[in-house]
Amino acid sequence: MHLIPPLTMLDFFRKSEGTWFTERSVHHFDSAADESGESNLIIKVMEKDDPKVQEVCTAQGIDPTKATGGASFSWQANLDTRLPNTDNAAILVDVPDETRRSGKLIRNQGYVESIPVVSRYRFADDGVLTIDTDYDNNQGQERCWFxxxxxxxxxxxxxxxxxVNLMTYCSERRCVSQELLEQMISRNHARR
Structure with missing residues (x-):
């Protein structure tokens, strides 16, 4: 099967929608403490007229009519069955440049520092997404690809x-939804 990589942020959000099982390794350069872990990343696409998208734009002084949409990202421990904690969540809004392959990513909360931030993003021809963020005390760069x-x-x-203070590597596998799992079980039972 040939992969068609997303080349716009909204396509990236849509391709990412769902729950992902994340395995992460973090290397700290300023100490001998490295860490690893597993978690779930839950991504939901938000349309440009969603009140939360409008709210994030307004809070950052961005004209909401320039936003194409957004996504909510939340994360929790892998086997945690409770609703995700709102402290472990962020809303990202896409404000693309004319090419739509680059632009601003407006966040109500950053990953490195828990403050509202505006990042710059760009997609390479092969679909690799690069996000650069300047925080008050740090700079972050994230790259992601399918x-x-x-x-x-x-x-x-x-x-x-x-x-450089730390580096992180994450591999993420899409989780099968309960609905899809039930359909697969039903199809399997029908074959008997």
């Missing part, structure tokens, strides 16, 4: 004022 429709990779670096 290997298949249901498997993607993210790598990031965080630079403190004195150099």
């Amino acid at each position: 290997v298949t429709d249901d498997f993607r990779v993210r790598v990031s670096t965080v630079r403190m004022m004195n150099g």
Whole structure:
């Protein structure tokens, strides 16, 4: 099967919608402490007229009519069955340039520092997404690409004022929804 990579942020959001099982490794350069973990990343696409999209734009002083839409991102421990904690969530809004392959990504909360931020993004010809973010005390760069429709990779670096502080590698596999799982079971039973 031939992968068609997303080349606009809205296409990226749509291709990413769903729940992803994330395996992550983090290397800290300023200490011997490395860490790894597993979590679920839940992504939901938001249309441009969604009140939350409008709210994020207004809070950042961005004209909401320039937004094409957005997505809510939330994360939780892998086996946690409760609703995701709102402290572990962010809303991202796409404000593309004319080419739609680059632009601004408006966030109500950053990944590195929990403050509202405006990032710059761009898509390479092969679909690799690069997001650069300047925080108050740090700079972050994240790159993400799809290997298949249901498997993607993210790598990031965080630079403190004195150099690179940490690097992260994440592999993410799309989780099968309960509805799809029930359909698969039903089809399997029908074959007997």
